[in-house]
Amino acid sequence: MIFQALAVHEMPVDQVCEQFKITRTNADTIKKRVKDKLVPIVREIESGLI
Numbered sequence: 001m002i003f004q005a006l007a008v009h010e011m012p013v014d015q016v017c018e019q020f021k022i023t024r025t026n027a028d029t030i031k032k033r034v035k036d037k038l039v040p041i042v043r044e045i046e047s048g049l050i
Helices: 002-008 013-020 024-047
Strands: none
Touching: 002 013, 002 024, 013 024
């Protein structure tokens, strides 16, 4: 939900942090971890392997 708020809905980081009661560092870490998992999947889909 945090990744979706930040990356998909492009909500301001401060607003997301307040809503989910997390720090900015935690928000950045969560976004990076999810992105790191999604990028290889998207690349596979784009290359036709999936």
